[in-house]
Amino acid sequence: MAANQEPIEITDPQEDRYATLRAIPWWDQARVQAARVVVVGAGALGNEVLKNLALLGVGTLVIIDMDRVEAANLTRSLLFRAGDAGRSKAEAAAAGVRAINPEVSAISLHADVTREVGLGLFRRADVVIGCLDNRAARLAVNSACWQVGRPWVDGGLGVLDGMVRAFTPPEGACYECTLTSTDYALLNLRYSCPPGFRLVAGREPTTPMAAAIIGAMQVQEAVRLIHGQTVRGGRSVYYSASGPRLTPVEHRRRADCTAHHRYEPIVELPLHVERLTLGQLFAAAHAHTGGPAVLYLQRPIVTFLSCPDCGQHELAARPYDTVVPDFVPCPQCGALRRFDVTGTLHNDPDLAAIPIAQLGIPPLEILSFRTVEGWRYLELSADADAMFAHREEDGARC
Numbered sequence: 001m002a003a004n005q006e007p008i009e010i011t012d013p014q015e016d017r018y019a020t021l022r023a024i025p026w027w028d029q030a031r032v033q034a035a036r037v038v039v040v041g042a043g044a045l046g047n048e049v050l051k052n053l054a055l056l057g058v059g060t061l062v063i064i065d066m067d068r069v070e071a072a073n074l075t076r077s078l079l080f081r082a083g084d085a086g087r088s089k090a091e092a093a094a095a096g097v098r099a100i101n102p103e104v105s106a107i108s109l110h111a112d113v114t115r116e117v118g119l120g121l122f123r124r125a126d127v128v129i130g131c132l133d134n135r136a137a138r139l140a141v142n143s144a145c146w147q148v149g150r151p152w153v154d155g156g157l158g159v160l161d162g163m164v165r166a167f168t169p170p171e172g173a174c175y176e177c178t179l180t181s182t183d184y185a186l187l188n189l190r191y192s193c194p195p196g197f198r199l200v201a202g203r204e205p206t207t208p209m210a211a212a213i214i215g216a217m218q219v220q221e222a223v224r225l226i227h228g229q230t231v232r233g234g235r236s237v238y239y240s241a242s243g244p245r246l247t248p249v250e251h252r253r254r255a256d257c258t259a260h261h262r263y264e265p266i267v268e269l270p271l272h273v274e275r276l277t278l279g280q281l282f283a284a285a286h287a288h289t290g291g292p293a294v295l296y297l298q299r300p301i302v303t304f305l306s307c308p309d310c311g312q313h314e315l316a317a318r319p320y321d322t323v324v325p326d327f328v329p330c331p332q333c334g335a336l337r338r339f340d341v342t343g344t345l346h347n348d349p350d351l352a353a354i355p356i357a358q359l360g361i362p363p364l365e366i367l368s369f370r371t372v373e374g375w376r377y378l379e380l381s382a383d384a385d386a387m388f389a390h391r392e393e394d395g396a397r398c
């Protein structure tokens, strides 16, 4: 057969796409495609991290962000276009990921990571990558990752510099171990500031160059974790453009740190958060604990509002931080009402009909129950199927 008559070899397009990665001796594309990475924050850094993960063909990306795209984001965010203004950053980033690599399942969660994301989502991650601009969100990601024993890679940006640090529970220091008394003071300042402070925090000056460098370093750590390579946690690397210079820093694990608690064992319950009442939750919990159990909430709630003057009494059953000044005056006499606030609940018949979602419990949450025999951790596992299956369909349409 003459050379020009040789049959054309039809190769698997998937083989072609990742051929140069497969040429790396230790690279395992099947492992990368099976991986699930949670990216918290879809700002400048999140965009760079997601771009790299999409190029590599990481199988499932969960993108969490509570903000919306603004014109000022366009100087540093590869995945956003001018037409995305006003759109959820998580959604716009997910669409950008699918445009780069349609084989990636990109799931977007327009949510506040400090209270609207169930722990079960972190439990299902191979790696969590933090692309955040504030300590409160980092603390939330840190405590979630230690509770379910998942590694996380934090990144932070300056103007031309930045830092990357990996945490690998249960070994080494955690993010909270690295905080200084100044960090705690700033954290308290943030909590005591009016809501507008959040906007200021999100507008720290930075550049696409710093985001590209730090985002790439974070994904390198994530790739090593996905491949099961040893990544030593509790270490930071600072990158400085002047020099340029990379400075490694070892963090000491604090013996008194409260963030190292691991939830185990975790029992998967075939329950959805939606429409589940407190009475039904306690019935399911009792079936597993075999006795009375007290539910410890992540967010304190207001159970009742009562008026000391006229005796007006009202069931509230909502997170304390959602109580606005309008709730304070008594609707009957205008006096200041008393709030009953609690962080724990027992099987109270007065509250049995309350939907647990009303208490601020997110989908796929892992709930902590205290029993006479110790802690029990029960996950609302039925939410996982809906979350992953539904969003993957969304991805396939794009």
Ligand SMILES: [Zn+2]
Pocket: 173, 174, 175, 176, 177, 178, 254, 257, 258, 259, 260
């Ligand atoms: Zn710690």
Ligand SMILES: [Zn+2]
Pocket: 307, 308, 309, 310, 311, 312, 330, 331, 332, 333, 334, 335
């Ligand atoms: Zn009253």
